[in-house]
Amino acid sequence: MNHSYDDTTSALRAAEHVDAARLLRSIDALATIGARGDGGVDRPALSTLEIDARRGLIERAQALGCTVSTDACANLFFRRAGEEDLPPVITGSHIDTQPTGGRLDGAYGVLAGFECLAALADAGVHTRRPLEVAIWTNEEGSRFQPGAMGSSTFVDPARLAGFRSVRDAAGVTFGATLDAHRTAFPSLATRAPGAAHAFIELHIEQGPLLELAGTPLGVVTGIQGVRWHSIRCTGAAAHAGTTPMRVRRDAMTLAVRVRGEIEAFALELGGDAARITFGSWHIEPNSINTIPSTVTLTVDFRHPDPAVLARFDAALAACIAHHGADVHLEPLFEHPPVHFADSAIARVRSACDALGARSQPIVSGAFHDALHLAKQCATAMIFVPSRGGISHNPLEATDDADLVLGTRALAHCLVELCNEAH
Amino acid sequence: MNHSYDDTTSALRAAEHVDAARLLRSIDALATIGARGDGGVDRPALSTLEIDARRGLIERAQALGCTVSTDACANLFFRRAGEEDLPPVITGSHIDTQPTGGRLDGAYGVLAGFECLAALADAGVHTRRPLEVAIWTNEEGSRFQPGAMGSSTFVDPARLAGFRSVRDAAGVTFGATLDAHRTAFPSLATRAPGAAHAFIELHIEQGPLLELAGTPLGVVTGIQGVRWHSIRCTGAAAHAGTTPMRVRRDAMTLAVRVRGEIEAFALELGGDAARITFGSWHIEPNSINTIPSTVTLTVDFRHPDPAVLARFDAALAACIAHHGADVHLEPLFEHPPVHFADSAIARVRSACDALGARSQPIVSGAFHDALHLAKQCATAMIFVPSRGGISHNPLEATDDADLVLGTRALAHCLVELCNEAH
Numbered sequence: 001m002n003h004s005y006d007d008t009t010s011a012l013r014a015a016e017h018v019d020a021a022r023l024l025r026s027i028d029a030l031a032t033i034g035a036r037g038d039g040g041v042d043r044p045a046l047s048t049l050e051i052d053a054r055r056g057l058i059e060r061a062q063a064l065g066c067t068v069s070t071d072a073c074a075n076l077f078f079r080r081a082g083e084e085d086l087p088p089v090i091t092g093s094h095i096d097t098q099p100t101g102g103r104l105d106g107a108y109g110v111l112a113g114f115e116c117l118a119a120l121a122d123a124g125v126h127t128r129r130p131l132e133v134a135i136w137t138n139e140e141g142s143r144f145q146p147g148a149m150g151s152s153t154f155v156d157p158a159r160l161a162g163f164r165s166v167r168d169a170a171g172v173t174f175g176a177t178l179d180a181h182r183t184a185f186p187s188l189a190t191r192a193p194g195a196a197h198a199f200i201e202l203h204i205e206q207g208p209l210l211e212l213a214g215t216p217l218g219v220v221t222g223i224q225g226v227r228w229h230s231i232r233c234t235g236a237a238a239h240a241g242t243t244p245m246r247v248r249r250d251a252m253t254l255a256v257r258v259r260g261e262i263e264a265f266a267l268e269l270g271g272d273a274a275r276i277t278f279g280s281w282h283i284e285p286n287s288i289n290t291i292p293s294t295v296t297l298t299v300d301f302r303h304p305d306p307a308v309l310a311r312f313d314a315a316l317a318a319c320i321a322h323h324g325a326d327v328h329l330e331p332l333f334e335h336p337p338v339h340f341a342d343s344a345i346a347r348v349r350s351a352c353d354a355l356g357a358r359s360q361p362i363v364s365g366a367f368h369d370a371l372h373l374a375k376q377c378a379t380a381m382i383f384v385p386s387r388g389g390i391s392h393n394p395l396e397a398t399d400d401a402d403l404v405l406g407t408r409a410l411a412h413c414l415v416e417l418c419n420e421a422h
Numbered sequence: 423m424n425h426s427y428d429d430t431t432s433a434l435r436a437a438e439h440v441d442a443a444r445l446l447r448s449i450d451a452l453a454t455i456g457a458r459g460d461g462g463v464d465r466p467a468l469s470t471l472e473i474d475a476r477r478g479l480i481e482r483a484q485a486l487g488c489t490v491s492t493d494a495c496a497n498l499f500f501r502r503a504g505e506e507d508l509p510p511v512i513t514g515s516h517i518d519t520q521p522t523g524g525r526l527d528g529a530y531g532v533l534a535g536f537e538c539l540a541a542l543a544d545a546g547v548h549t550r551r552p553l554e555v556a557i558w559t560n561e562e563g564s565r566f567q568p569g570a571m572g573s574s575t576f577v578d579p580a581r582l583a584g585f586r587s588v589r590d591a592a593g594v595t596f597g598a599t600l601d602a603h604r605t606a607f608p609s610l611a612t613r614a615p616g617a618a619h620a621f622i623e624l625h626i627e628q629g630p631l632l633e634l635a636g637t638p639l640g641v642v643t644g645i646q647g648v649r650w651h652s653i654r655c656t657g658a659a660a661h662a663g664t665t666p667m668r669v670r671r672d673a674m675t676l677a678v679r680v681r682g683e684i685e686a687f688a689l690e691l692g693g694d695a696a697r698i699t700f701g702s703w704h705i706e707p708n709s710i711n712t713i714p715s716t717v718t719l720t721v722d723f724r725h726p727d728p729a730v731l732a733r734f735d736a737a738l739a740a741c742i743a744h745h746g747a748d749v750h751l752e753p754l755f756e757h758p759p760v761h762f763a764d765s766a767i768a769r770v771r772s773a774c775d776a777l778g779a780r781s782q783p784i785v786s787g788a789f790h791d792a793l794h795l796a797k798q799c800a801t802a803m804i805f806v807p808s809r810g811g812i813s814h815n816p817l818e819a820t821d822d823a824d825l826v827l828g829t830r831a832l833a834h835c836l837v838e839l840c841n842e843a844h
Contacts, residue, residue, distance in 0.1 A: 205664065206661050206664045207660075207661060207663075207664030207665055207666070208664075208665065208666070208669055209666065212669070224663060226663065228710060228711075237815070238811060238812070238813075239628050239629060239787065239788055239811075239813055239814065240697060240699035240701055240722045240724070240787075241629075241646060241648070241697055241722075241724050241786075241787030241788045241789070242627065242628045242629025242630075242697075242786075242787035242788050242811065242813070243629055243630065243697070243787070243811060244629070244630070244631065244694070244697070245689065245694075245696065245697065245698070246694075247630055247634070247811065250699075252700060252703070256678050256681065256682075259678065260678075267667065272666070272667075272668075274667065275662060275663055275664075275665070275666070275667065276667070277662035277672075277710075277711070277712075277713055278674060278714075279662055279708070279709050279710050279711060279712050279713065279714060280705070280708050280709055280710045281674070281703060281705045281708065283702070283703045286701070286702050286703065287701050287702055288650060288699075288701045288702045288720040288722055288754075289650075289699065289701060289722050290699075290701050290814070291699055291701065292700075292701060298710040300662045300663075300710055300711050302662070302663050332710075364663075364664075365661065365662075365663030365664035365665070366661055366663045366664050367663070389660060389661075389664065389665060389669065390660070391660075391661055391664070392661060392712070393659070
């Protein structure tokens with residue numbers, strides 16, 4: 001091969017060949033598969049609906065001259081050949097949804113990847129490295145828990161054995177759905193897990209920050225760390241009419257106090273970047289005329305700074321200890337903050353700049369497949385604004401112009417990464 | 423008849439003939455019918471278990487020379503004849519229980535009434551008026567809602583038609599169980615609703631006040647008034663990780679604030695006598711990583727003073743109005759305070775004094791059949807202490823000595839009332 005791989009020219013040419021109408025039509029088309037009456041989408045992971053959607057995308061990729069492969073976790077890879085035998089650059093996301101999901105979460109990243117494949121073809125752009133669009137399996141975690149099974153097993157294949165026995169609400173194992181997927185697509189090649197040069201995931205923000213700032217593109221520098229806990233507050237059930245206030249042990253009174261204390265130190269320690277949520281509550285006996293005996297509430301604390309997370313852990317332990325035996329803490333889950341690769345972040349930022357588009361750094365508050373890919377290769381993300389910050393909701397929406405701009409930035413960035421020698 | 427009805431002598435003689443061992447044995451015996459493994463009792467209203475218990479008490483009353491009658495709501499009346507044709511004095515309570523009930527709630531009042539029938543017979547005491555022990559149907563309201571169907575229809579028979587179509591959790595109508603009760607006891611006479619001279623109900627306190635004061639007998643002067651409300655607080659569901667604190671509309675944050683405001687003015691208006699409880703909570707979507715969109719909580723406010731209840735109503739309306747459209751109030755139920763008849767209260771107090779027993783006035787925090795009888799005739803109650811204030815619980819207990827003392831006070835009081843000419 002004797003190309004010079006003129007990044008700037010070919011990357012801009014690819015971005016210019018992004019076809020707005022084709023992109024938006026593809027989003028509309030995918031949203032018909034699992035469409036809800038309210039404009040949302042309900043497309044469970046590896047359901048008949050998702051298999052149908054995958055079949056359509058396989059046919060589209062083959063028509064674009066791509067090869068299609070799958071792996072042991074039913075991830076799909078749509079590969080546009082490169083000119084050298086080097087690890088590919090991967091983009092993509094997922095096409096499973098929440099039960100009351102919208103049409104963009106995940107689907108936008110996959111379809112923008114397809115639009116890039118088409119734009120590169122239209123522009124006649126050839127790249128040094130192969131470009132792959134991935135559909136990662138079961139990102140949402142709505143049908144099978146935990147989420148992100150596909151991307152996490154791509155990075156750590158040993159996890160798959162444990163996932164196969166997980167059952168959905170109807171009792172179907174994840175393993176059985178993987179086998180059915182293989183049967184549905186018998187002719188696909190098998191892709192080994194392993195080397196990837198870089199991963200770029202384009203996604204809606206799912207929060208209000210870009211809209212509030214009036215910025216169309218977010219250069220995602222990482223993903224917040226998270227702590228999930230369950231707190232059980234114990235009181236004593238007693239008759240609402242006969243029990244004087246001074247002798248009550250009301251578990252809800254205790255829970256409200258504990259909630260207030262945790263919220264106060266979470267905000268003090270974490271400042272503007274802190275996210276503290278008490279989302280799930282279970283009250284016993286939950287009767288109008290009985291004083292609550294037990295209240296169990298959940299804590300979701302997120303912050304991008306590992307030092308803040310550590311200080312939160314210490315403050316929480318002290319708070320629980322202070323309340324003695326009546327308050328019990330059970331840690332449920334934690335994940336450290338992820339900082340994306342500076343090289344990949346720089347590629348995203350320069351793509352925005354090259355298009356003359358305003359962008360700003362942003363930390364992702366939600367998890368994404370990129371959380372796992374970041375352990376494997378240089379990874380970053382691009383965000384576009386979510387109207388009203390709404391997500392996981394049929395009302396989820398992004399302005400068409402932002403959807404197109406995000407795809408142009410993705411195309412630019414992918415071509416630059418695909419032409420990296422090292 | 424030419425008795426002089428020497429109240430003081432015959433009332434004391436009746437009290438002295440209360441047989442502690444017989445009383446306690448009868449409580450133990452009834453507690454075997456519907457016994458739970460944990461020492462409690464589960465005896466649903468008009469269940470096979472309760473029918474069995476009624477059969478045993480009918481046989482016992484007939485052996486004591488009493489006549490037994492029933493009415494259209496399956497209330498049972500065990501009547502010891504008086505010497506004049508005057509309206510009877512009634513005592514008694516109920517023998518249905520909560521699903522996780524104790525052995526004393528209701529049953530104690532009925533069995534103490536039976537002990538009085540036996541004590542009067544043993545003492546050879548004759549009374550001017552008849553004495554009736556009543557078993558009121560479905561007081562707890564656990565199987566069929568609302569509670570106190572028997573005593574409320576005795577006072578207001580027109581209510582029965584509406585009650586007959588109420589169904590239990592298995593779909594059985596209250597009317598069908600009334601018919602089955604009539605079939606089970608075909609030979610019983612039918613008692614008309616109507617005239618009663620007085621009603622005295624002996625009951626466990628179900629609260630801690632007598633125990634805290636070290637007083638064995640409570641002279642119940644009335645029953646608190648109550649307000650039940652449901653309050654719906656509306657926010658907006660959003661992602662726990664992506665939504666900054668400053669743009670959140672967390673329905674639980676709002677609900678906690680509203681709860682605090684209501685509690686504050688309830689205690690300020692009501693002082694030591696106020697009882698304010700937020701017992702039932704429903705949180706949506708109740709997910710660990712989603713900000714609550716809707717929280718519905720219940721308010722149970724009780725106070726013996728109608729003026730305080732009225733001021734609470736006004737303060738609550740102002741509080742809800744202040745929060746605007748995000749907070750919605752739905753009244754569920756209310757009942758004014760009941761003040762028992764001074765004449766009946768005086769009879770209870772003088773019975774305690776005649777026995778040399780310490781007593782104190784007390785307002786009932788719970789509802790009882792006496793709430794309804796008070797509309798019909800001179801009504802009062804006697805309370806004995808509840809250990810730890812515990813009730814509606816298998817751990818419900820009262821010291822044997824207090825159970826016996828309460829029964830002696832009841833016997834004294836009943837004889838005095840039975841000998842009243844007017």
